[in-house]
Amino acid sequence: MPVVDIYIVGLGVLNIDQITRETERAIRRSNEVLYVDTGIATQTYLESLCPRVTSLFETSYKETGKRLNAYHHMAARVLDAALDHPPVTFAMHGHPIVGAYAPFLIRDLAGLLALQVQVLPGISAMDCLFAELMVDPCVAGMQMYEATDLLLRRQSLQPDVPALIWQIGCVETTLHTMRVSKPERFERLRSHLLRFYLPQHVISAVYSTPHPLMPSTMHRFAVGNLCDYAHLLHPGFTLFIPAAHERPIEDLELLRQIDSVEHLRQITHEPPAGGQGK
Numbered sequence: 001m002p003v004v005d006i007y008i009v010g011l012g013v014l015n016i017d018q019i020t021r022e023t024e025r026a027i028r029r030s031n032e033v034l035y036v037d038t039g040i041a042t043q044t045y046l047e048s049l050c051p052r053v054t055s056l057f058e059t060s061y062k063e064t065g066k067r068l069n070a071y072h073h074m075a076a077r078v079l080d081a082a083l084d085h086p087p088v089t090f091a092m093h094g095h096p097i098v099g100a101y102a103p104f105l106i107r108d109l110a111g112l113l114a115l116q117v118q119v120l121p122g123i124s125a126m127d128c129l130f131a132e133l134m135v136d137p138c139v140a141g142m143q144m145y146e147a148t149d150l151l152l153r154r155q156s157l158q159p160d161v162p163a164l165i166w167q168i169g170c171v172e173t174t175l176h177t178m179r180v181s182k183p184e185r186f187e188r189l190r191s192h193l194l195r196f197y198l199p200q201h202v203i204s205a206v207y208s209t210p211h212p213l214m215p216s217t218m219h220r221f222a223v224g225n226l227c228d229y230a231h232l233l234h235p236g237f238t239l240f241i242p243a244a245h246e247r248p249i250e251d252l253e254l255l256r257q258i259d260s261v262e263h264l265r266q267i268t269h270e271p272p273a274g275g276q277g278k
Ligand SMILES: C[S@@+](CC[C@H](N)C(=O)[O-])C[C@H]1O[C@@H](n2cnc3c(N)ncnc32)[C@H](O)[C@@H]1O
Pocket: 013, 092, 093, 094, 095, 096, 097, 098, 099, 100, 123, 124, 125, 126, 165, 166, 167, 168, 169, 170, 206, 207, 208, 209, 210, 235, 236, 237, 238, 239
């Protein structure tokens, strides 16, 4: 088994119910787990696995403080702990590499300090959203953007490919806040979407439930009405935009070939003599 100083793990979205066995084993092996998650049972559950449990949420985020400072704080605390009493676990909401910066800081600084890092996957909000909306990202593809980055770069959206827009509730700021949004906050995003979609195109803002006894929250509305939902769209929401139309097949030669045994034989090796392959 390789020596690990820092496990970086995801806790999933639904309270403690989506934590993998692999993650549980990593936490059991750790001398401290430092975590960022506001699930009601998280602290108690982690205490059942590890002698030292530290919540980093309260010390990392300050009202109107830069979210970047929060990530620096998390990374510093995790590296400090790993230097002092390895191994330690850094546990985050969802998947630890999706929409998260602290794990990258930890990896880079751990490299300079000769600390070994292992990242374990977790169930992301994206996985929950696929299940709740029954969307298969393999059918028409999937494009994904972080809301503010989408606007900063004026990224083009392909209306024939479904889209996920992360962090819509945090759009237009790098600062942390618990304040409720005004309609004006979404005006730029609405205008950008209207470059690619008709105003009546129906989209969904989804907040997958963090609690097993509560249903998820879903608001369905036309792109043109986005600003009317401002007060409801807290930082936990992700926006799903279904494709506006289907892209027609262009490669008709490949379309003929995909069902052809002859074509399959042309693009694969003969099986070894005596092997299977009928
Ligand atoms: C900083 S990112 C963290 C993502 C997280 N690591 C994951 O894998 O889901 C925060 C964004 O993830 C999405 N998100 C997090 N929790 C969610 C939930 N319960 N339902 C829907 N989207 C969620 C939202 O877009 C939110 O603004």
